[in-house]
Amino acid sequence: xxxxxxxxxLALINSVKEPGVFVTCGTKTPNIMVTHWGTLGTLWGxxxxxxxxxxxxxxxxxxxxxxSFALNVPARDMRTEISLCDTMSxxxxxxxETLGLHPKRAKDIDSYIIGECGLIVECKxxxxxxxxxxxxxxxxxxTSKTPHTLFFGEPVKSYRLQ
Numbered sequence: 001x002x003x004x005x006x007x008x009x010l011a012l013i014n015s016v017k018e019p020g021v022f023v024t025c026g027t028k029t030p031n032i033m034v035t036h037w038g039t040l041g042t043l044w045g046x047x048x049x050x051x052x053x054x055x056x057x058x059x060x061x062x063x064x065x066x067x068s069f070a071l072n073v074p075a076r077d078m079r080t081e082i083s084l085c086d087t088m089s090x091x092x093x094x095x096x097e098t099l100g101l102h103p104k105r106a107k108d109i110d111s112y113i114i115g116e117c118g119l120i121v122e123c124k125x126x127x128x129x130x131x132x133x134x135x136x137x138x139x140x141x142x143t144s145k146t147p148h149t150l151f152f153g154e155p156v157k158s159y160r161l162q
Contacts, residue, residue, distance in 0.1 A: 002047050003158045004040075004121065011119050012049075013040055015073045020082045022072035022114055023051065026062035030103060030112040031090035033059040034082050047155050049123055052148035055131075058090030063151055067125045068109035075118025075161070108157040118160055123153030 004012070015021050020034045033053070040049045051069060053060045063069050074082075081099050088095055096103050102115035109122045131147030 003155050004047055005158070008119055008121070008158055008160075009040060011073055012071060012121060016040075019074070019077075019079045020086075022074070022078075022082070022085070022117060023059065023069050024072055024103075024106075024113055025059050025069045025111050026066055027105070027110055027112060029062070030096065031059050031062055032085055032095040032099070032101070032114065033057060033090070034085050043152065044126075046126070048126070049121070049153045049155065051123075051151045051153055053151060054146045054148050056146050060149065063125065064128075066110045068106075068111055069123055069125070069151070069153055070106050070109060070111045070113045071119075071121040071123065072114040072117035073119035073121075075116065078116070104161075106157075107159070113161075115161065120157075120159055120161060121155050122157040124156050125151050126154045127152040 016038055020036045023033045023035050025031055035051060038049060038051050053063060084099060085095055103112035104115045106113050106122050109124060113120050129150040131149060
């Protein structure tokens with residue numbers, strides 16, 4: 001049974017496209033990243049959000065260690081925070097403090113969420129696909145940057161804060 005209502009599925013998918021979705025992970029040293037791509041669908045009879053993360057990112061280490069992440073869909077226009085978040089390194093910066101965002105504990109996963117966001121989707125990682133396992137048919141797709149690992153997250157809890 002899906003934890004996502006249809007209107008929440010649409011809100012998540014539309015926010016990924018524009019302006020982006022905040023992804024939070026971890027509790028000991030929590031981090032925020034932004035994704036502008038990913039997909040929500042059904043695999044293995046389950047809802048799954050596929051989240052790409054480069055191995056050089058701080059969030060990669062946290063998601064790998066905790067096996068979870070939260071998708072935070074903005075409740076208001078947060079393009080400024082999204083743009084700034086995209087330029088910061090979690091290795092060097094506490095993004096919650098720098099962006100003036102308020103962390104709240106997630107309900108079912110080992111993570112914080114963003115208090116200013118409206119829709120929260122907590123996911124547990126059920127599979128990963130490393131870049132060397134991806135048979136890419138698009139020339140030069142992985143040549144300019146570190147390739148992404150794909151994290152398959154099953155939504156285990158979905159709720160609205162506002």
